[in-house]
Amino acid sequence: MNEWHVSEQLIADFARSPGAIDEVTAASIEQHLTVCGRCQSGLAAAAPEAPIDAIWAEVEDRIDRAGGGVTERLLQRLAVDSAPARLIAATPALRVGTLLAVGVITVAVVWASRAAQVGGAYLALAPVVPTLLVALSFAPGTDPAGECGLATPAFGFGLLMRRALAIELVTLMVLGVGSLLVPISGLDALGWLLPALALSMGTLAGATRWPAPEVAGILIAAWMGALTVVNIVEPGRQVADSAVFAPAGQFVIGLLAAGACVVVARNRPSILQEAGP
Amino acid sequence: MSATVRVRGLRKQFGSTVAVDDLDLDLTVGLTGLLGPNGAGKSTLMRMLATVAAPDEGEISVFGHDPATPAGRLEIRRRLGYQPQEPGFHQQFNCFQFVDYVAILKEWTNRRERHDEVRRVLGLVGLSDVSNRRISRLSGGMRRRLAIAQVLLGDPDLLILDEPTAGLDPEQRLRFRELLGSAAAHATILLSTHQTDDVAALCARVVVILDGRIRFDGSPAELAGMATGRVWMADGRDPQARLAWVGGDGRWRNIGDPPANMVVDAPTIEDGYLVLAGDAGAATRADP
Numbered sequence: 001m002n003e004w005h006v007s008e009q010l011i012a013d014f015a016r017s018p019g020a021i022d023e024v025t026a027a028s029i030e031q032h033l034t035v036c037g038r039c040q041s042g043l044a045a046a047a048p049e050a051p052i053d054a055i056w057a058e059v060e061d062r063i064d065r066a067g068g069g070v071t072e073r074l075l076q077r078l079a080v081d082s083a084p085a086r087l088i089a090a091t092p093a094l095r096v097g098t099l100l101a102v103g104v105i106t107v108a109v110v111w112a113s114r115a116a117q118v119g120g121a122y123l124a125l126a127p128v129v130p131t132l133l134v135a136l137s138f139a140p141g142t143d144p145a146g147e148c149g150l151a152t153p154a155f156g157f158g159l160l161m162r163r164a165l166a167i168e169l170v171t172l173m174v175l176g177v178g179s180l181l182v183p184i185s186g187l188d189a190l191g192w193l194l195p196a197l198a199l200s201m202g203t204l205a206g207a208t209r210w211p212a213p214e215v216a217g218i219l220i221a222a223w224m225g226a227l228t229v230v231n232i233v234e235p236g237r238q239v240a241d242s243a244v245f246a247p248a249g250q251f252v253i254g255l256l257a258a259g260a261c262v263v264v265a266r267n268r269p270s271i272l273q274e275a276g277p
Numbered sequence: 278m279s280a281t282v283r284v285r286g287l288r289k290q291f292g293s294t295v296a297v298d299d300l301d302l303d304l305t306v307g308l309t310g311l312l313g314p315n316g317a318g319k320s321t322l323m324r325m326l327a328t329v330a331a332p333d334e335g336e337i338s339v340f341g342h343d344p345a346t347p348a349g350r351l352e353i354r355r356r357l358g359y360q361p362q363e364p365g366f367h368q369q370f371n372c373f374q375f376v377d378y379v380a381i382l383k384e385w386t387n388r389r390e391r392h393d394e395v396r397r398v399l400g401l402v403g404l405s406d407v408s409n410r411r412i413s414r415l416s417g418g419m420r421r422r423l424a425i426a427q428v429l430l431g432d433p434d435l436l437i438l439d440e441p442t443a444g445l446d447p448e449q450r451l452r453f454r455e456l457l458g459s460a461a462a463h464a465t466i467l468l469s470t471h472q473t474d475d476v477a478a479l480c481a482r483v484v485v486i487l488d489g490r491i492r493f494d495g496s497p498a499e500l501a502g503m504a505t506g507r508v509w510m511a512d513g514r515d516p517q518a519r520l521a522w523v524g525g526d527g528r529w530r531n532i533g534d535p536p537a538n539m540v541v542d543a544p545t546i547e548d549g550y551l552v553l554a555g556d557a558g559a560a561t562r563a564d565p
Contacts, residue, residue, distance in 0.1 A: 057389065060392065060396075069369070081388075082388050083381045083385075083386055083388070083391075086374075086377065086378055086381055087378075087381055087382070090367065090378060144366075144367030144370065144375075144378065145364075145365070145366070145367065145375065145378055145379050145382070145427075146361065146363065146364055146365020146366065147324070147327075147329050147359070147361035147363070147364070147365060148359065148360070148361060148364050148365070148379055148424065148427050149378075149379060149382055150329045151327045151328055151329050151354055151357055151359040151361075152354055152379065152382035152383050152384075153351050153354040153355045153382070153383065153384050154381065154382040154383070154384055155354075155382055156347075159382075
């Protein structure tokens with residue numbers, strides 16, 4: 001029979017803060033507790049309830065947090081709080097299928113550019129991809145909670161805009177990797193970036209007043225029209241060498257992108273209040 | 278008692294179809310049942326009250342706020358629980374994630390409090406045991422209960438429920454009645470359903486909408502009274518009956534204008550509704 005028992009004071013200290021007791025004593029108490037019912041009861045009586053509730057709540061919380069998708073876990077690792085992480089991760093356009101499609105399109109255009117030994121196709125088509133995805137973020141009926149989500153205070157233009165910016169950021173990174181592989185040297189390979197920002201931010205700015213898909217369609221048509229006009233005015237010149245991608249052209253496009261950003265920023269307070277159908 | 282919801286001259290049209298036509302309605306605290314056939318305009322009315330669709334004409338006031346303004350919509354949505362007819366779940370969410378997602382959209386920013394609330398509402402609808410199951414693996418009844426769970430988040434002051442009991446088994450429907458009965462003590466609830474026994478069991482007031490217009494507004498007893506003297510039992514289908522069906526005992530329940538000297542039966546709320554719908558249909562057919 002085991003005659004030795006942990007003293008009341010020691011078991012109270014152990015219950016309150018096991019780490020404060022030296023390792024040898026703590027290990028000895030732990031070993032004893034596995035076989036002594038009397039000391040187990042003493043420990044149960046001495047254990048403060050509040051920390052147990054807190055520990056249990058933390059366990060529940062960790063269980064509940066588990067199971068978020070890859071995007072959600074990645075955002076949380078980047079110190080994004082759980083609520084905005086879940087809202088952004090629920091962006092329909094951020095689903096694996098859409099991202100795979102972006103990757104496949106990028107690879108296809110890169111391959112075509114390398115095969116033809118001209119990078120112009122990449123510079124012309126890359127800005128269209130994020131613009132289409134921004135428009136897709138505003139498509140009706142795409143919220144993961146359907147109409148249950150529409151009738152909530154947080155649903156509105158502000159949420160859609162944050163989702164659009166998230167998908168734009170991801171798309172620009174994919175396209176950035178693609179630009180390393182096209183047959184254009186140096187920074188000229190990033191000639192698509194400012195047009196992409198101008199078109200996608202222009203779509204966001206226009207969406208504060210008109211339906212985003214229509215705005216995107218008009219801007220993409222204008223972009224293709226501008227390239228066609230430049231091609232007619234400068235016959236025989238490669239797209240990558242045209243005025244659109246020259247410093248002056250890029251400056252003008254940069255100004256347009258900045259203007260679109262200003263429109264979005266200036267409309268932001270009213271946008272965040274917007275919660276409408 | 279002042280009205281929580283006040284609707285005047287509401288009209289909504291889809292192409293050439295008028296879904297809701299010059300509709301007036303006041304709702305106060307308590308449970309109001311909304312009856313009507315498919316396509317009568319119930320869901321369209323509920324979508325407009327829930328701020329997810331805008332009327333073509335007319336005025337809506339909810340808690341004194343105008344849903345036509347962004348600020349008004351925001352205030353209404355903060356006190357609203359809405360279950361649409363087709364919830365449209367993201368299939369990759371599990372139960373907990375879905376309700377948690379809606380809770381985030383309902384501005385529950387504190388994670389611990391939000392998770393406690395999510396667990397509470399999942400428990401209320403009996404889904405605690407499957408909280409980690411993906412929505413794609415839930416039965417139809419479980420999905421209905423999940424949609425009800427998100428409505429209950431934060432005990433909203435206004436509940437708009439579009440056919441919430443469709444697909445629920447009898448035990449779940451009784452549990453649902455218990456939930457709604459207790460919520461109706463402090464909240465305004467508009468319940469659309471085809472289950473007339475749910476209306477009879479729960480609602481102090483019932484509204485019947487036909488062809489986009491309100492055709493009846495009163496108590497369930499008054500609706501049943503619409504069929505007084507127009508329901509009779511017989512051994513076969515009576516040629517004078519507008520509607521008739523045979524029961525489990527082999528007797529036919531006939532509704533219409535009974536033959537002379539026929540002993541009439543006590544009407545139910547379903548009889549009253551069928552008489553009302555039949556009269557409205559006959560009036561429509563007679564109208565050139």
